[in-house]
Amino acid sequence: MPRSGDSLFQLTPKEGEPKHSKVAIMSRSSNGVVQALLTDLYQITMAYAYWKSGKMDDISVFDLYFRRNPFQGEFTIFAGLEECIKLMQSFHFSESDIEYLKTVLPSKTDPKFYDYLASLSANDITLSAVPEGEVVFPKVPLITITGPLAVVQLLETPLLNLVNYASLVATNAARFRMAAGPETTLLEFGLRRAQGPDGGLSASRYCYLGGFDGTSNVLAGKMFGIPVKGTHAHAYVTSYITLEDLKIKTLTSLDGSSEFNFIDLCLKYQKELAGVIGFLPDQVMAGELAAFISYAQAFPEGFLALIDTYDVLKSGLPNFCTVAMALNDLGYQARGIRLDSGDLSYLSNEVKARFVKVANHYSLPWFEKLTIVASNDINEDTIHSLNQQGHSINCYGIGTHLVTCQKQPALGCVFKLVQINKKARIKLSEDVDKVTIPGMKNVYRLYGADGTALVDLLQDSSEVPPKQGDRVLCRHPIQESKRAYVIPASVRALHEIWWHDGKVMKPLPTLTELREKTKQSLRTIRQDHKRALNPTPYKVSVSSSLYTFIHELWLESAPIGELF
Numbered sequence: 001m002p003r004s005g006d007s008l009f010q011l012t013p014k015e016g017e018p019k020h021s022k023v024a025i026m027s028r029s030s031n032g033v034v035q036a037l038l039t040d041l042y043q044i045t046m047a048y049a050y051w052k053s054g055k056m057d058d059i060s061v062f063d064l065y066f067r068r069n070p071f072q073g074e075f076t077i078f079a080g081l082e083e084c085i086k087l088m089q090s091f092h093f094s095e096s097d098i099e100y101l102k103t104v105l106p107s108k109t110d111p112k113f114y115d116y117l118a119s120l121s122a123n124d125i126t127l128s129a130v131p132e133g134e135v136v137f138p139k140v141p142l143i144t145i146t147g148p149l150a151v152v153q154l155l156e157t158p159l160l161n162l163v164n165y166a167s168l169v170a171t172n173a174a175r176f177r178m179a180a181g182p183e184t185t186l187l188e189f190g191l192r193r194a195q196g197p198d199g200g201l202s203a204s205r206y207c208y209l210g211g212f213d214g215t216s217n218v219l220a221g222k223m224f225g226i227p228v229k230g231t232h233a234h235a236y237v238t239s240y241i242t243l244e245d246l247k248i249k250t251l252t253s254l255d256g257s258s259e260f261n262f263i264d265l266c267l268k269y270q271k272e273l274a275g276v277i278g279f280l281p282d283q284v285m286a287g288e289l290a291a292f293i294s295y296a297q298a299f300p301e302g303f304l305a306l307i308d309t310y311d312v313l314k315s316g317l318p319n320f321c322t323v324a325m326a327l328n329d330l331g332y333q334a335r336g337i338r339l340d341s342g343d344l345s346y347l348s349n350e351v352k353a354r355f356v357k358v359a360n361h362y363s364l365p366w367f368e369k370l371t372i373v374a375s376n377d378i379n380e381d382t383i384h385s386l387n388q389q390g391h392s393i394n395c396y397g398i399g400t401h402l403v404t405c406q407k408q409p410a411l412g413c414v415f416k417l418v419q420i421n422k423k424a425r426i427k428l429s430e431d432v433d434k435v436t437i438p439g440m441k442n443v444y445r446l447y448g449a450d451g452t453a454l455v456d457l458l459q460d461s462s463e464v465p466p467k468q469g470d471r472v473l474c475r476h477p478i479q480e481s482k483r484a485y486v487i488p489a490s491v492r493a494l495h496e497i498w499w500h501d502g503k504v505m506k507p508l509p510t511l512t513e514l515r516e517k518t519k520q521s522l523r524t525i526r527q528d529h530k531r532a533l534n535p536t537p538y539k540v541s542v543s544s545s546l547y548t549f550i551h552e553l554w555l556e557s558a559p560i561g562e563l564f
């Protein structure tokens, strides 16, 4: 198993690596396993057959897109582009890759093919794409790759791998964000449940892009600059049995002026608070109190306690309030509590009600604003249900459902040939949804006067772009009767060229900028496309001329059947 800092997760380019970029040099892929060999064998066998028949340099155009939005939703967040561009920078077969391939391909493979493979780079590739963090819709090419057929074919699998999960989990995170609302803190706690180390790192990165506020994943914090956050586990609480376990009795006040017997102070508040919030001191668990005291001694300025180990209302909450009030005497403000089981609506409201009592009794307004974190198998539906029931949670810690995307574990992005040597190609299917939209295309987003997106329009690249104020006929790509005139208040070309002639063409946004981009892009999408239940589909259409072209090519490419 490689260690981090070894080969698996690299942060910086290796010395001597090609630096194609004219723009500020970026790190190599943040994940060292992203490389030319991270592809399916059939890409390499096709490359050999293309090479053998002299077809390898045919100029091809491929579109990367998905056919259906995930999670029964009607929008998707596009993510993973930066890694795709970094793949362009680093794409090559090393000597050891070639040696390995010699053991995989048949022994009669022409040895000159290996020289050809060794000479390959992505310098002749042009990559245009929608900006990362943009809201995107089915059938719209997210990435269009132009270049020598064999090289583009070899890129299919890694590009799909880099975009599929990134976009899926970013979309999942954005959905959790919409469910929780803008004010609630969302923390990603998924590393222990993620699909391996890389799944965990990707999840942290793209959940942040999708709108989470932080992660518990420390390596992701270091690598991507994501705020790292956390509380403590039940083990910390159960490791203490009595107050005798506390080896240190004291705590120094915030201003450093005096040292207090912190245990005595806690016991004084325990008695006092019993009357204020209503509990029986002989019912509280002494080991839990000891655990909270020791955690507060370690983090007096950031004390947040997990209060559900034994009994939230009879023990955990009283113990938290006890320690928080003792800290207050020393000048410290506690942070809050975490609930990890039980009825999160009921318990969070009960906790809040007791915080209000303490706040009023001691005239400490901040006490009613303490953080109430909820965790434990939370999914999007749980949050919607909690919202309906009413709750007092202001922070969620979410792991399993977020990072594994349990509701839909894969986004079906595909990579399809749409043009070869300037000739448009179409792939037919019994399932009309799977018929490809042929040719090199431009993608436009047409906006209404209030800045919301009305429709995405695909045109052949030779067509004149739509103009603001002009009436544009937008047609459903397949169904003849579905069409609409749109007079856009503004028009945006969605694709930008990111990689051309061996160079990164523009500076890549930081992760924080991508997170902001996602937020802004979601604001331009109408609420009914984003709602959780039965959202309205957003329209993706083609120009009249592209519609005619698709259907002519379709007829040309479909053999006429005979009935006997």
Ligand SMILES: Nc1ncnc2c1ncn2[C@@H]1O[C@H](COP(=O)(O)OP(=O)(O)OP(=O)(O)O)[C@@H](O)[C@H]1O
Binding pocket: 340, 341, 342, 343, 344, 345, 346, 375, 376, 377, 378, 379, 382, 385, 386, 389
């Ligand atoms: N008020 C609520 N409305 C809807 N779902 C809730 C509510 N409160 C908790 N949940 C969810 O119900 C599920 C309860 O799961 P489960 O029964 O396994 O946990 P528990 O018994 O509370 O805790 P544990 O088994 O960890 O001690 C969790 O997924 C949790 O997020």
Ligand SMILES: O=P(O)(O)OC[C@H]1O[C@H](OP(=O)(O)OP(=O)(O)O)[C@H](O)[C@@H]1O
Binding pocket: 189, 190, 192, 193, 234, 340, 375, 376, 377, 378, 397, 398, 399, 400, 401
């Ligand atoms: O539930 P998730 O959304 O995945 O969030 C992460 C979970 O991980 C932690 O404990 P863990 O589940 O490992 O132990 P527990 O079942 O005892 O809480 C934490 O307490 C959460 O419950």
Ligand SMILES: O=C(O)c1cccnc1
Binding pocket: 189, 190, 216, 229, 230, 231, 232, 233, 338, 375, 397, 399
């Ligand atoms: O910090 C936490 O509370 C945490 C971190 C990971 C998983 N569960 C909880």
Ligand SMILES: [Mg+2]
Binding pocket: 376, 377
């Ligand atoms: Mg759990």
